[in-house]
Amino acid sequence: MADYTLTELMAVTAAREIRDGEVVFAGTGLPMLGAMLAQRTHAPRCCIVFEAGTAASQLAHLPMSVGDARAMPGAAMAAGLMEVFTYVLQAGRVDVGFLSGAQIDRFGNINSTSIGLDPVHPQVRFSGSGGACDIACLAKRTVLIALHEKRRFPEKIDYITSPGWVEGGDSRQKSGLIRRAKHGSDDPGGAALPARHQRDVPGQLPSGPHRPGRRRRHRICPGHRGGDRDAGSHA
Amino acid sequence: MIELTEAAALVPDGATVSFGGFTTQRHPMAFIYELVRLRRRDLYLYGHSPGGDWDILIGAGCVKRVELAYEADEAFSTVGTRWRLAVQRGEIEWEDYSNFAMVSRFAAGAMGIPFMPIRSMLGSDVLARQALSDEQRAADPRTCPRKLHVMESPFAPDDRVVLVPAIHTDFAVLHVQKATVDGTVRIEGQTFADVQQALCADTVVVTAEEIVAEEVLRREPERNPLPYFAVKHVCHVPFGAHPYAVFNYYDYDPRQQVYHDSARDDATFQWYLEKFVYGVRNHAEYLEAVGGPARLDSLRADPAYGYRPDLKRRRLD
Numbered sequence: 001m002a003d004y005t006l007t008e009l010m011a012v013t014a015a016r017e018i019r020d021g022e023v024v025f026a027g028t029g030l031p032m033l034g035a036m037l038a039q040r041t042h043a044p045r046c047c048i049v050f051e052a053g054t055a056a057s058q059l060a061h062l063p064m065s066v067g068d069a070r071a072m073p074g075a076a077m078a079a080g081l082m083e084v085f086t087y088v089l090q091a092g093r094v095d096v097g098f099l100s101g102a103q104i105d106r107f108g109n110i111n112s113t114s115i116g117l118d119p120v121h122p123q124v125r126f127s128g129s130g131g132a133c134d135i136a137c138l139a140k141r142t143v144l145i146a147l148h149e150k151r152r153f154p155e156k157i158d159y160i161t162s163p164g165w166v167e168g169g170d171s172r173q174k175s176g177l178i179r180r181a182k183h184g185s186d187d188p189g190g191a192a193l194p195a196r197h198q199r200d201v202p203g204q205l206p207s208g209p210h211r212p213g214r215r216r217r218h219r220i221c222p223g224h225r226g227g228d229r230d231a232g233s234h235a
Numbered sequence: 236m237i238e239l240t241e242a243a244a245l246v247p248d249g250a251t252v253s254f255g256g257f258t259t260q261r262h263p264m265a266f267i268y269e270l271v272r273l274r275r276r277d278l279y280l281y282g283h284s285p286g287g288d289w290d291i292l293i294g295a296g297c298v299k300r301v302e303l304a305y306e307a308d309e310a311f312s313t314v315g316t317r318w319r320l321a322v323q324r325g326e327i328e329w330e331d332y333s334n335f336a337m338v339s340r341f342a343a344g345a346m347g348i349p350f351m352p353i354r355s356m357l358g359s360d361v362l363a364r365q366a367l368s369d370e371q372r373a374a375d376p377r378t379c380p381r382k383l384h385v386m387e388s389p390f391a392p393d394d395r396v397v398l399v400p401a402i403h404t405d406f407a408v409l410h411v412q413k414a415t416v417d418g419t420v421r422i423e424g425q426t427f428a429d430v431q432q433a434l435c436a437d438t439v440v441v442t443a444e445e446i447v448a449e450e451v452l453r454r455e456p457e458r459n460p461l462p463y464f465a466v467k468h469v470c471h472v473p474f475g476a477h478p479y480a481v482f483n484y485y486d487y488d489p490r491q492q493v494y495h496d497s498a499r500d501d502a503t504f505q506w507y508l509e510k511f512v513y514g515v516r517n518h519a520e521y522l523e524a525v526g527g528p529a530r531l532d533s534l535r536a537d538p539a540y541g542y543r544p545d546l547k548r549r550r551l552d
Contacts, residue, residue, distance in 0.1 A: 028309050051334060052257045052284075053425035061544055065309035067257030067284075069482040069542035072424050080426035081257075081283060082342055085335040090354055113331060113360070114322075120366050125322040127314050130284055130305035134335040134355045163358035175358035176385070176395030 010145060011037055014098065017143045022095035023047045023088070025135050028065050030145050031098030036062065049088055051131040053080040085131070089138045092179070097139030099132055100146050103157040108144065108164025110136065111157040119159050129161050136162030137177055236416050239470045239518060242440045243269035246406055249299075251279040251377050253341070253402075253436065254288050255409035255429040256479065259310040259487050262288035263410035263442050265475040265518040271295045272512060279377045281402050282306075283337040283428055287479065287494060290315040293327060294504055295512070300328040300367075300378065302402075304337045308495065310479075310487050310548070316498035330367045330382060332356075336399045338428045343401035344435025352396035356383070362397060407436035410476045412483060414443035418466030419452045419459055424482030424541065430460045439465055442472040444484050474522055474531055485534040486543035488525065 002009075007030070014034025018024055020043040026035040035048045036059045047056045052067035058074030072078060088094060101110035102124075112132055114122030136142060142164075146152055166172045172180065243266055246252060256262035267288050270278075277299040280289055286308035292298050294317030306315040321327040332340070339351040356362040365382045372378050379400040388394035409429050413421040420441055422429060433439045439461075446469070452459050478491030497507035515521045522531060536542050 050425075052260075052427055060540070061542075064487070064548065065258040065260070067260040067425055067427060069260070069424060069480055069486070069536070069540070072482060072541050078425050080430065081334060081338040081428045082431060085338060085355075089335070119360070119364055121325065122322065125314070125319045127307040128303060128305045128331050129333040129359075129361055131334040133333040133359050133361050136359070137355045137357060159364070160358070160360040166358045172358055176354075177357045178354060178394075 010034075014038075014143065014145055015041065015043075018043050018046050018096060021045045021047075023049060023093055025049050025051070025089065025094045025097035025131075025139055026066075027098055027100075027130075027132070027135075028063070030100075031143075032059070032063055032066075034098070034145075035059075047076075049084060049094065051081055051084050051089075051134075053084055054078050055084070055088065085134060089134060092138075092140070094135070094139045096141045096143060097135035098143050098145060099136060099162055100144060101132070101161065102126055102152065104144060104146055104153055105155065105157045105164075106153075107166060107168050108142075109157060109160045109166065110144065110162040110164065111159045113159040113161045115158055117158060122158075132162045136164065138179055140179055142180075236446070237468050237470060239265055239269055239442065239472055239475075242266065242442075242468050242470050243273060245438065245440070245468075246270060246275060246278075248275055249277045249279070249377075250275075250406055251281065251404040252406045252408065253281045253404050253432045254285065255407070255411075255427065255432060256286070256288065256476070257425070257427040258284050258286040258305075259308060259479050260425070260427070261410050261429075261476050261481055262286065262479050263408045263440075263472075263475060264288060264477060264479060265472045265521070266408050266410070266440065266442055266470075267292060268512050268518070268521060270297060271508070281337070281341075281404055281432075283334045283341075286315065287311075287491075290317045290498065291494070291508075291512075293317045293321050294498060295508060298327060300375075302330045302332065302337070302378075304332050304334040310489070311492050311495040316495055317504065328367060328371065330365060330378075331361055332383075332399065333361055336361075336383070336397075338431060340399050340402045341428055341431035341435050343399070344403045345431045345433075348401065350384070350398040350400050352386075352398050354396060356397050357385070357395060402435055404432075404436045406438050406440065407432045408440045408442070409433060410442045410444075410472070410481070412443065412481060413445045413447050413452065414441050414466070414469050415447060415449045415452055415463070416469060417449055418461075418463035418469055419449060420461040420466060421447075421452050421458055422460055426460055433461055433465055438467045440468045440470065441466050442470045442475045444473055444475065444481060446471045472518060475518070477522065477525065477531070477534075480542065481536075483536055483538075483541045485531070485536055486546050488530075488534055489546065489548050490526070490530070 015037035056076035063070035103111035116122035478488035
């Protein structure tokens with residue numbers, strides 16, 4: 001018998017995706033727990049950014065939301081959404097962002113909006129994007145955390161809240177996104193390098209080139225989330 | 236300075252409104268409960284990541300249309316319970332954006348420009364699809380005729396941006412830590428999008444934990460994000476964000492899980508409204524109904540943290 005829970009396993013797996021010194025955009029729940037763990041173990045200099053307005057939190061207690069006062073003690077900056085989304089995320093200063101959702105397809109596109117083919121009359125409605133779409137568009141690297149259930153990984157998802165490789169090939173780049181236009185290699189420099197200078201043929205999730213020494217661009221951590229948390233973390 | 240009841244009564248049916256705060260933090264809940272008691276109808280709400288503030292208004296039938304990025308009250312539930320039900324039952328009109336898009340829309344309104352270019356939402360259905368039809372948009376001046384517009388930069392042909400339209404609301408209502416009678420505001424901790432929301436509204440109402448002397452806030456003007464001339468009305472409302480948290484003042488109240496447990500079912504939701512909103516005459520009676528001074532004192536922030544480190548709360552799993 002393992003002497004750890006699946007939640008703990010996921011938190012550890014998430015933590016290992018964070019390298020020391022990186023800027024981490026963390027959402028509520030497991031990403032925060034993973035970031036806290038990373039900060040206290042192998043990545044003491046990782047900079048945890050919350051979209052509600054803080055940068056470089058030194059978390060003593062797990063926040064219940066990204067706006068929680070628990071993000072405040074020891075933080076280097078407390079501002080608002082505008083500062084974090086523009087100067088930090090859009091400007092290309094976020095190394096890794098965490099995402100989750102109710103559905104994920106083979107291109108790493110994520111649905112955290114609704115289930116049902118017509119999103120105007122959905123069968124099940126979730127919270128919506130929050131900052132998830134923004135992270136998926138603008139972080140240099142993303143890590144997906146989701147319970148591995150068959151229904152969560154359909155061939156086609158009902159709504160792309162957060163774009164991954166869109167339709168595969170060069171479709172992410174063609175959509176106009178400037179980061180991670182090139183699949184499976186280090187980000188060449190984010191906003192400093194316009195999309196037209198990033199040309200390659202992106203692959204798909206299962207065949208992603210996870211070779212040593214290369215940054216993995218889209219990771220899925222195995223594990224478990226219970227109850228009503230299937231819409232994913234606030235991101 | 237006016238009374239909370241007077242301030243809430245200023246908001247007519249059909250008004251466009253945004254509320255300050257973020258999921259579980261600093262929502263002007265006392266003001267919200269007052270709107271529910273007044274049985275306001277057909278409100279148009281604009282927000283980035285609201286929580287229980289919108290959820291109870293939606294559940295109580297006060298809201299016609301919302302434009303948002305996220306609706307969940309993360310301390311208690313990952314999806315706003317009444318929001319979810321209202322959507323699934325076809326009882327509400329809405330449009331989806333991302334948080335970055337919504338805060339950019341408030342910022343454009345605050346700056347007096349018609350739109351803001353951003354690099355988000357490309358490749359997503361948040362961009363490709365719209366929940367409000369062109370007809371619904373064209374028929375109502377409270378909603379922008381178009382959701383967004385994608386364009387190439389005029390300075391670099393391959394460089395694509397998304398233009399998101401400015402928001403201007405009739406009202407913005409904020410709950411803050413400190414304000415003066417003249418309307419100078421002090422926000423402690425994260426500011427969320429309160430500043431942008433206030434500056435794009437015609438009428439700004441601020442409810443504050445404490446009313447302090449003008450000279451006190453003017454000693455450190457760099458910590459005052461809103462000047463007095465942006466604020467129309469100030470109300471003194473201690474514990475005005477309960478059951479949500481106010482940094483440096485009090486933590487959120489885990490007992491308010493009762494809201495989310497009640498909200499799952501129409502009958503128990505009505506029971507909640509009767510017990511905590513319709514059945515109490517004002518905020519003082521609400522605070523008694525949720526446990527009175529003993530309960531509220533147990534939520535007060537530890538000055539060393541700005542929150543309550545020993546708060547009994549739900550485990551992650």
